[in-house]
Amino acid sequence: MLKHNPFLFAKLSLRKNSSLKVRPSGFTLVELILVIIILGVVGIATTQYLSLGAQIYADATERDEAVAQSRFMLARLTRELRHATPNSVRLSCSAGCTSNGEQCLEFTPFKASTIYTGNITQNSFVVVNPADAVSLNDLLSIYALTADDVYNLSKTGKKVSQLTAKTAVTAGNPTSSWTVDNAFTVESPTKRVFVLSQPVSFCIEGSKLYRYDNYGFAAGPTYSQSTPSGNNKINGKQGILLGQFIQNNIATTPFFNYGSASLTRNSVVNIRSEMGFNNTETVSFNHEIHLPNVP
Numbered sequence: 097m098l099k100h101n102p103f104l105f106a107k108l109s110l111r112k113n114s115s116l117k118v119r120p121s122g123f124t125l126v127e128l129i130l131v132i133i134i135l136g137v138v139g140i141a142t143t144q145y146l147s148l149g150a151q152i153y154a155d156a157t158e159r160d161e162a163v164a165q166s167r168f169m170l171a172r173l174t175r176e177l178r179h180a181t182p183n184s185v186r187l188s189c190s191a192g193c194t195s196n197g198e199q200c201l202e203f204t205p206f207k208a209s210t211i212y213t214g215n216i217t218q219n220s221f222v223v224v225n226p227a228d229a230v231s232l233n234d235l236l237s238i239y240a241l242t243a244d245d246v247y248n249l250s251k252t253g254k255k256v257s258q259l260t261a262k263t264a265v266t267a268g269n270p271t272s273s274w275t276v277d278n279a280f281t282v283e284s285p286t287k288r289v290f291v292l293s294q295p296v297s298f299c300i301e302g303s304k305l306y307r308y309d310n311y312g313f314a315a316g317p318t319y320s321q322s323t324p325s326g327n328n329k330i331n332g333k334q335g336i337l338l339g340q341f342i343q344n345n346i347a348t349t350p351f352f353n354y355g356s357a358s359l360t361r362n363s364v365v366n367i368r369s370e371m372g373f374n375n376t377e378t379v380s381f382n383h384e385i386h387l388p389n390v391p
Contacts, residue, residue: 162341162371169339170383179205181290182391186243193346200299201352208291216280226272234259235292239284239391253281300351303342306335343372363387
């Protein structure tokens with residue numbers, strides 16, 4: 097009786113299967129091309145998605161910067177114009193601005209104000225509680241009704257005179273006697289005298305806003321508004337950049353508008369700011385600054 101031999105069975109099985117062919121593994125050319133195409137499509141989609149997100153972020157950042165600059169400019173203009181001498185605001189142009197992209201707003205801030213007593217048509221008068229900031233040779237303004245009253249220092253009928261002498265204030269006497277070079281001609285209904293600082297100008301030059309100061313008064317019987325000389329200077333004084341991205345067409349949409357005081361309201365400065373960003377978008381701000389000071 098034959099016994100089962102496992103080694104013989106394995107040998108016979110190996111001989112039986114030796115005729116089978118082993119298929120080699122790998123990618124065909126068609127499969128490789130399909131993989132490359134799929135990877136390319138996925139890469140392009142991913143790149144576009146990331147670039148779109150980056151562009152949205154860049155646009156939002158530029159928009160925020162333009163809005164922040166506009167808010168800063170409006171806040172700075174509001175703060176400074178609150179201290180403008182009454183009726184000292186004037187514009188280089190308003191409705192008739194040319195298309196050169198320039199417009200200036202000029203005003204004269206005051207560094208102190210007080211109440212006077214006595215007759216100001218004399219060269220000396222008495223003031224009450226004068227500020228410590230007042231110095232000799234300061235310019236004083238009483239009842240200036242127009243910008244010409246402030247800037248035209250040679251005008252007949254003085255509304256601005258120079259302080260030439262003053263007496264000291266004592267603890268028991270809070271008054272001081274002031275002497276001016278030329279007597280004033282008209283009394284102020286509120287008995288108020290303003291001590292002037294140097295004029296200040298805010299100028300739109302193209303898409304930028306500059307601030308100028310310490311360039312002096314425009315003297316003479318006929319004055320012309322002090323405007324930049326083309327190199328961001330007024331009378332040699334360099335301007336300070338306050339903002340950019342301004343897209344106003346000055347010929348049709350002036351940046352500054354001014355309404356003089358009337359019997360029912362104070363003077364008001366209207367600012368129309370058009371801020372541009374992303375080369376295609378603009379945002380407009382319409383801001384009013386009420387000037388509380390009266391002559």
